[in-house]
Amino acid sequence: MKIARAAVQPTFDEAWTTGGGGAGAPVPRAPQAPAAPRRARRAGAALALALALALAGAPQAAPAGAGLAAAAHAAERAAAAGWTTAQMAARGAAALDVPPAAAGAPSVRVWYSPRMSAEARLVGNLAARSAPAVFHDLGVRPPARVTVVLEPDQATMNADLHLGSSASPMGAYWRGVVWVLAPSAWLGPDPEGWSAFSAQARTFAHDGPVVHELAHMALDLKVAGRAPAWFDEGVAQWEEARRTGFVWREPANDLDQPLYSYEELSRSFDRLSNVALAYREAYVLVDALSRAQGGHGLQAVLDRMAAGATVDEAAHEVLGAGYADWRGGAPWRAAAAADAAVARAGAGSGAGAQPAAGR
Ligand SMILES: [Zn+2]
DSSP, X not given: OEEOXXXXXXXXXXXXXXXXXXXXXXXXXXXXOOOXXXXXXXXXXXXXXHHHHHHTTOXXXXXXXXXXXXXXXXXXXXHHHHHHHHHHHHHTOEXXXXXXXXXXXXXXXXXXXXXXXXXXXXXXXXXXXXXXXXXXXXXXXXXSEEEEEEESSHHHHHHHXXXXXXXXXXXXXXXXXXEEEOHHHHHOOOTTTTOTTSHHHHHHHHXXXXXHHHHHHHHHHHHTTOOOHHHXXXXXXXXHHHHHOOOOOOGGGOSSSOOOOHHHHHHHGXXXXXXXXXXXXXXXXXXXXXHHHHHTHHHHHHHHHHXXXXXXXXXXXXXXXXXXXXXXXXXXXXXXXXXXXXXXXXXXXXXXXXXXXXX
Protein backbone atom coordinates (compact mmCIF):
# COMPACT_ATOMS: atom_id res chain seq x y z
CA MET A 1 0.00 0.00 0.00
CA LYS A 2 1.27 3.43 -0.82
CA ILE A 3 0.34 5.97 1.82
CA ALA A 4 0.08 9.71 1.36
CA ARG A 5 1.66 11.66 4.18
CA ALA A 6 -1.42 13.68 5.04
CA ALA A 7 -5.07 12.93 4.50
CA VAL A 8 -6.46 14.73 1.51
CA GLN A 9 -9.81 16.38 1.09
CA PRO A 10 -12.34 14.47 -0.98
CA THR A 11 -12.79 16.20 -4.30
CA PHE A 12 -15.92 14.48 -5.52
CA ASP A 13 -18.80 14.16 -3.14
CA GLU A 14 -20.97 12.16 -5.48
CA ALA A 15 -18.53 9.40 -6.11
CA TRP A 16 -19.53 6.57 -8.36
CA THR A 17 -22.93 7.92 -9.27
CA THR A 18 -24.22 6.56 -12.50
CA GLY A 19 -23.96 8.76 -15.52
CA GLY A 20 -27.67 8.65 -16.25
CA GLY A 21 -30.80 7.36 -14.62
CA GLY A 22 -29.32 7.58 -11.17
CA ALA A 23 -30.56 11.13 -10.63
CA GLY A 24 -27.32 11.91 -8.85
CA ALA A 25 -27.95 9.50 -6.01
CA PRO A 26 -24.91 7.52 -4.93
CA VAL A 27 -25.15 3.82 -5.62
CA PRO A 28 -25.04 2.00 -2.29
CA ARG A 29 -22.01 -0.15 -1.78
CA ALA A 30 -22.27 -3.73 -0.70
CA PRO A 31 -21.78 -4.01 3.07
CA GLN A 32 -19.44 -6.97 2.72
CA ALA A 33 -16.98 -5.47 0.29
CA PRO A 34 -13.99 -7.71 0.85
CA ALA A 35 -11.19 -5.38 -0.16
CA ALA A 36 -8.41 -4.75 2.29
CA PRO A 37 -4.90 -3.46 1.83
CA ARG A 38 -2.37 -6.17 1.09
CA ARG A 39 -3.85 -8.54 3.63
CA ALA A 40 -7.48 -9.42 3.90
CA ARG A 41 -8.61 -8.09 7.23
CA ARG A 42 -12.25 -8.89 6.64
CA ALA A 43 -12.71 -11.33 3.85
CA GLY A 44 -16.12 -11.64 2.31
CA ALA A 45 -17.97 -14.86 2.93
CA ALA A 46 -17.50 -16.11 -0.61
CA LEU A 47 -13.78 -15.52 -0.46
CA ALA A 48 -13.46 -17.14 2.93
CA LEU A 49 -15.31 -20.18 1.66
CA ALA A 50 -13.17 -20.41 -1.45
CA LEU A 51 -10.05 -20.14 0.65
CA ALA A 52 -11.21 -22.73 3.17
CA LEU A 53 -12.09 -25.19 0.43
CA ALA A 54 -8.85 -24.64 -1.39
CA LEU A 55 -6.67 -24.83 1.69
CA ALA A 56 -8.28 -27.94 3.10
CA GLY A 57 -5.58 -30.47 3.70
CA ALA A 58 -2.77 -28.37 2.23
CA PRO A 59 0.37 -28.65 4.35
CA GLN A 60 1.83 -25.20 4.81
CA ALA A 61 4.98 -24.30 2.94
CA ALA A 62 5.90 -27.93 2.40
CA PRO A 63 7.11 -28.59 -1.13
CA ALA A 64 4.27 -31.08 -1.68
CA GLY A 65 1.80 -28.39 -0.63
CA ALA A 66 3.21 -25.61 -2.76
CA GLY A 67 0.98 -26.48 -5.68
CA LEU A 68 -2.12 -26.57 -3.50
CA ALA A 69 -1.22 -23.27 -1.85
CA ALA A 70 -0.72 -21.70 -5.25
CA ALA A 71 -4.08 -23.07 -6.36
CA ALA A 72 -5.71 -21.62 -3.26
CA HIS A 73 -4.07 -18.31 -3.97
CA ALA A 74 -5.31 -18.37 -7.55
CA ALA A 75 -8.82 -19.14 -6.29
CA GLU A 76 -8.65 -16.12 -4.00
CA ARG A 77 -7.66 -13.89 -6.89
CA ALA A 78 -10.40 -15.28 -9.10
CA ALA A 79 -12.98 -14.61 -6.38
CA ALA A 80 -11.67 -11.09 -5.87
CA ALA A 81 -11.84 -10.42 -9.60
CA GLY A 82 -15.45 -11.58 -9.64
CA TRP A 83 -16.31 -9.42 -6.66
CA THR A 84 -14.67 -6.38 -8.24
CA THR A 85 -16.50 -6.83 -11.53
CA ALA A 86 -19.86 -7.15 -9.74
CA GLN A 87 -19.17 -4.11 -7.58
CA MET A 88 -18.13 -1.96 -10.50
CA ALA A 89 -21.21 -2.97 -12.48
CA ALA A 90 -23.44 -2.11 -9.50
CA ARG A 91 -21.86 1.32 -9.28
CA GLY A 92 -22.32 2.07 -12.94
CA ALA A 93 -18.60 2.25 -13.42
CA ALA A 94 -17.16 2.47 -16.89
CA ALA A 95 -14.37 0.18 -18.09
CA LEU A 96 -11.41 1.30 -20.14
CA ASP A 97 -9.29 -1.40 -21.78
CA VAL A 98 -5.71 -0.49 -22.63
CA PRO A 99 -3.87 -2.92 -24.92
CA PRO A 100 -0.53 -4.46 -23.93
CA ALA A 101 2.50 -2.21 -24.36
CA ALA A 102 4.56 -5.07 -25.80
CA ALA A 103 4.28 -8.71 -26.75
CA GLY A 104 3.76 -10.81 -23.63
CA ALA A 105 2.81 -7.78 -21.54
CA PRO A 106 -0.56 -7.54 -19.81
CA SER A 107 -3.48 -5.48 -20.99
CA VAL A 108 -4.99 -3.17 -18.40
CA ARG A 109 -8.64 -2.71 -17.51
CA VAL A 110 -9.48 0.41 -15.54
CA TRP A 111 -12.82 0.69 -13.76
CA TYR A 112 -13.72 4.32 -13.26
CA SER A 113 -16.47 6.76 -12.50
CA PRO A 114 -17.73 7.95 -15.91
CA ARG A 115 -16.82 11.57 -15.20
CA MET A 116 -13.15 10.65 -14.84
CA SER A 117 -12.33 9.32 -18.29
CA ALA A 118 -9.23 11.49 -18.74
CA GLU A 119 -7.70 10.29 -15.48
CA ALA A 120 -8.64 6.70 -16.29
CA ARG A 121 -6.77 6.96 -19.56
CA LEU A 122 -3.72 8.41 -17.82
CA VAL A 123 -3.69 5.69 -15.17
CA GLY A 124 -4.38 2.88 -17.65
CA ASN A 125 -1.65 3.99 -20.02
CA LEU A 126 0.84 4.40 -17.18
CA ALA A 127 0.04 0.93 -15.83
CA ALA A 128 0.33 -0.66 -19.27
CA ARG A 129 3.66 1.06 -19.92
CA SER A 130 5.06 0.26 -16.46
CA ALA A 131 3.99 -3.37 -16.17
CA PRO A 132 6.56 -5.05 -18.44
CA ALA A 133 9.54 -3.64 -16.53
CA VAL A 134 8.04 -4.35 -13.11
CA PHE A 135 7.22 -7.97 -13.88
CA HIS A 136 10.58 -8.43 -15.56
CA ASP A 137 12.49 -6.99 -12.61
CA LEU A 138 10.80 -9.37 -10.20
CA GLY A 139 11.10 -12.37 -12.51
CA VAL A 140 7.39 -12.97 -12.96
CA ARG A 141 5.36 -13.83 -16.01
CA PRO A 142 2.62 -11.19 -16.05
CA PRO A 143 -1.06 -12.12 -16.03
CA ALA A 144 -3.02 -11.59 -19.23
CA ARG A 145 -4.73 -8.60 -17.72
CA VAL A 146 -4.17 -6.19 -14.84
CA THR A 147 -7.35 -4.84 -13.26
CA VAL A 148 -7.25 -1.35 -11.79
CA VAL A 149 -9.98 0.36 -9.79
CA LEU A 150 -9.68 4.14 -10.02
CA GLU A 151 -11.15 5.53 -6.82
CA PRO A 152 -12.60 9.03 -7.16
CA ASP A 153 -11.78 10.22 -3.65
CA GLN A 154 -10.15 9.23 -0.39
CA ALA A 155 -13.42 8.54 1.44
CA THR A 156 -14.57 6.03 -1.17
CA MET A 157 -11.19 4.38 -1.22
CA ASN A 158 -11.01 4.07 2.55
CA ALA A 159 -14.50 2.60 2.64
CA ASP A 160 -13.63 0.03 -0.02
CA LEU A 161 -10.45 -0.91 1.80
CA HIS A 162 -12.11 -1.01 5.23
CA LEU A 163 -9.77 1.66 6.52
CA GLY A 164 -10.57 4.37 9.05
CA SER A 165 -11.37 7.88 7.88
CA SER A 166 -7.91 9.12 8.90
CA ALA A 167 -6.07 6.70 6.62
CA SER A 168 -4.56 8.13 3.46
CA PRO A 169 -3.61 5.38 1.03
CA MET A 170 -3.02 6.63 -2.50
CA GLY A 171 -2.84 3.06 -3.75
CA ALA A 172 -3.38 -0.48 -2.62
CA TYR A 173 -3.07 -3.98 -3.96
CA TRP A 174 -5.45 -6.70 -2.96
CA ARG A 175 -5.67 -10.17 -4.43
CA GLY A 176 -4.95 -9.40 -8.02
CA VAL A 177 -6.60 -5.96 -8.14
CA VAL A 178 -4.79 -2.62 -8.01
CA TRP A 179 -6.58 0.29 -6.35
CA VAL A 180 -5.49 3.79 -7.32
CA LEU A 181 -6.67 7.03 -5.79
CA ALA A 182 -7.57 9.48 -8.57
CA PRO A 183 -4.68 11.88 -9.21
CA SER A 184 -7.10 14.80 -8.91
CA ALA A 185 -7.93 13.73 -5.34
CA TRP A 186 -4.43 14.62 -4.15
CA LEU A 187 -3.03 16.83 -6.91
CA GLY A 188 -6.15 18.86 -7.67
CA PRO A 189 -7.58 19.41 -11.14
CA ASP A 190 -5.19 19.44 -14.08
CA PRO A 191 -5.44 22.57 -16.20
CA GLU A 192 -3.89 20.55 -19.03
CA GLY A 193 -6.60 17.90 -18.85
CA TRP A 194 -4.43 14.98 -17.66
CA SER A 195 -2.60 14.66 -20.94
CA ALA A 196 0.34 12.30 -20.55
CA PHE A 197 2.91 15.10 -20.58
CA SER A 198 1.21 17.63 -18.35
CA ALA A 199 3.07 18.69 -15.22
CA GLN A 200 0.38 17.04 -13.08
CA ALA A 201 0.63 13.79 -15.02
CA ARG A 202 4.41 13.73 -14.63
CA THR A 203 4.08 14.29 -10.90
CA PHE A 204 1.58 11.44 -10.75
CA ALA A 205 3.93 9.12 -12.63
CA HIS A 206 6.81 9.89 -10.26
CA ASP A 207 5.08 10.26 -6.89
CA GLY A 208 1.98 8.17 -7.52
CA PRO A 209 1.31 4.55 -6.59
CA VAL A 210 1.14 2.75 -9.95
CA VAL A 211 4.60 1.16 -10.00
CA HIS A 212 4.47 0.48 -6.25
CA GLU A 213 1.19 -1.43 -6.49
CA LEU A 214 2.20 -3.29 -9.65
CA ALA A 215 5.26 -4.47 -7.74
CA HIS A 216 3.01 -5.80 -4.97
CA MET A 217 1.10 -7.69 -7.64
CA ALA A 218 4.23 -9.14 -9.22
CA LEU A 219 5.58 -10.25 -5.85
CA ASP A 220 2.23 -11.73 -4.87
CA LEU A 221 2.15 -13.81 -8.04
CA LYS A 222 5.79 -14.80 -7.65
CA VAL A 223 5.50 -16.17 -4.12
CA ALA A 224 1.77 -17.02 -4.12
CA GLY A 225 0.94 -14.58 -1.36
CA ARG A 226 3.66 -15.72 1.05
CA ALA A 227 5.60 -12.46 1.42
CA PRO A 228 5.67 -11.10 4.98
CA ALA A 229 4.46 -7.51 5.27
CA TRP A 230 7.87 -5.90 5.78
CA PHE A 231 9.30 -7.68 2.74
CA ASP A 232 6.22 -6.89 0.67
CA GLU A 233 6.59 -3.16 1.33
CA GLY A 234 10.35 -3.28 0.98
CA VAL A 235 10.13 -4.86 -2.46
CA ALA A 236 7.42 -2.44 -3.65
CA GLN A 237 9.57 0.54 -2.63
CA TRP A 238 12.70 -1.00 -4.10
CA GLU A 239 11.02 -1.43 -7.47
CA GLU A 240 9.61 2.07 -7.25
CA ALA A 241 13.03 3.55 -6.56
CA ARG A 242 14.46 1.56 -9.44
CA ARG A 243 11.84 2.59 -11.98
CA THR A 244 10.68 6.06 -10.94
CA GLY A 245 13.44 7.19 -8.60
CA PHE A 246 10.94 7.86 -5.85
CA VAL A 247 12.20 7.22 -2.31
CA TRP A 248 10.10 8.05 0.72
CA ARG A 249 12.24 10.35 2.82
CA GLU A 250 11.20 12.66 5.59
CA PRO A 251 12.63 13.56 8.99
CA ALA A 252 10.53 10.85 10.65
CA ASN A 253 12.44 8.13 8.81
CA ASP A 254 15.97 9.38 9.41
CA LEU A 255 18.07 6.40 10.44
CA ASP A 256 20.05 8.19 13.18
CA GLN A 257 17.40 7.39 15.78
CA PRO A 258 16.41 4.26 17.69
CA LEU A 259 15.37 1.80 15.00
CA TYR A 260 12.97 -1.11 14.84
CA SER A 261 14.76 -4.43 14.99
CA TYR A 262 14.47 -7.03 12.30
CA GLU A 263 12.38 -9.07 14.70
CA GLU A 264 9.97 -6.17 15.24
CA LEU A 265 9.60 -5.65 11.49
CA SER A 266 9.00 -9.35 10.99
CA ARG A 267 6.54 -9.78 13.82
CA SER A 268 4.47 -6.62 13.81
CA PHE A 269 5.16 -4.47 10.75
CA ASP A 270 1.54 -3.40 10.38
CA ARG A 271 1.33 -2.23 14.00
CA LEU A 272 4.50 -0.16 14.33
CA SER A 273 3.73 3.46 15.18
CA ASN A 274 6.34 5.16 12.98
CA VAL A 275 5.14 3.92 9.61
CA ALA A 276 7.62 6.07 7.67
CA LEU A 277 10.52 4.55 9.59
CA ALA A 278 9.25 0.98 9.29
CA TYR A 279 8.84 1.39 5.54
CA ARG A 280 12.31 2.87 5.11
CA GLU A 281 13.97 0.16 7.17
CA ALA A 282 12.19 -2.45 5.05
CA TYR A 283 13.33 -0.75 1.86
CA VAL A 284 16.95 -0.59 3.00
CA LEU A 285 16.95 -4.31 3.89
CA VAL A 286 15.57 -5.26 0.47
CA ASP A 287 18.00 -2.93 -1.27
CA ALA A 288 20.86 -4.67 0.54
CA LEU A 289 19.54 -8.06 -0.58
CA SER A 290 19.40 -6.83 -4.16
CA ARG A 291 23.12 -5.98 -4.11
CA ALA A 292 24.17 -9.52 -3.20
CA GLN A 293 25.31 -11.99 -5.83
CA GLY A 294 26.53 -9.35 -8.21
CA GLY A 295 23.25 -7.46 -8.18
CA HIS A 296 21.03 -10.53 -8.58
CA GLY A 297 20.44 -11.14 -4.89
CA LEU A 298 16.79 -10.16 -4.77
CA GLN A 299 16.00 -12.34 -7.77
CA ALA A 300 17.75 -15.24 -6.03
CA VAL A 301 15.74 -14.66 -2.86
CA LEU A 302 12.48 -14.53 -4.81
CA ASP A 303 13.28 -17.71 -6.70
CA ARG A 304 13.90 -19.54 -3.43
CA MET A 305 10.70 -18.17 -1.94
CA ALA A 306 8.79 -19.25 -5.02
CA ALA A 307 10.11 -22.76 -4.38
CA GLY A 308 8.77 -22.71 -0.83
CA ALA A 309 11.49 -21.09 1.31
CA THR A 310 10.65 -18.41 3.84
CA VAL A 311 12.24 -15.01 3.32
CA ASP A 312 14.62 -15.77 6.23
CA GLU A 313 15.73 -19.06 4.74
CA ALA A 314 16.14 -17.49 1.33
CA ALA A 315 18.09 -14.49 2.65
CA HIS A 316 20.34 -16.79 4.67
CA GLU A 317 21.14 -18.87 1.59
CA VAL A 318 21.75 -15.85 -0.62
CA LEU A 319 23.77 -13.77 1.86
CA GLY A 320 25.69 -16.65 3.41
CA ALA A 321 28.14 -15.36 6.01
CA GLY A 322 26.70 -11.87 5.64
CA TYR A 323 23.26 -12.93 6.85
CA ALA A 324 23.84 -12.20 10.55
CA ASP A 325 25.10 -8.67 9.83
CA TRP A 326 22.20 -8.02 7.50
CA ARG A 327 19.68 -9.18 10.03
CA GLY A 328 21.50 -7.27 12.75
CA GLY A 329 21.03 -3.96 10.97
CA ALA A 330 24.29 -3.40 9.07
CA PRO A 331 22.37 -2.02 6.03
CA TRP A 332 20.66 0.59 8.22
CA ARG A 333 23.96 1.71 9.72
CA ALA A 334 25.48 1.98 6.26
CA ALA A 335 22.54 4.01 5.01
CA ALA A 336 22.71 6.29 8.06
CA ALA A 337 26.41 6.86 7.38
CA ALA A 338 25.62 7.67 3.76
CA ASP A 339 22.94 10.13 4.88
CA ALA A 340 25.44 11.82 7.19
CA ALA A 341 28.00 12.08 4.40
CA VAL A 342 25.41 13.71 2.14
CA ALA A 343 24.46 16.14 4.90
CA ARG A 344 28.12 17.08 5.45
CA ALA A 345 28.72 17.49 1.74
CA GLY A 346 26.34 20.36 1.45
CA ALA A 347 23.03 21.82 2.37
CA GLY A 348 19.92 21.32 0.29
CA SER A 349 20.36 17.72 -0.75
CA GLY A 350 19.36 15.85 2.36
CA ALA A 351 16.11 14.76 3.91
CA GLY A 352 13.18 16.95 3.10
CA ALA A 353 14.09 17.32 -0.54
CA GLN A 354 11.42 14.80 -1.50
CA PRO A 355 7.94 15.93 -2.46
CA ALA A 356 5.23 15.85 0.14
CA ALA A 357 3.51 12.69 -1.01
CA GLY A 358 4.85 9.47 0.44
CA ARG A 359 3.37 6.08 0.65
ZN1 LIG B 1 2.79 -0.93 -0.43
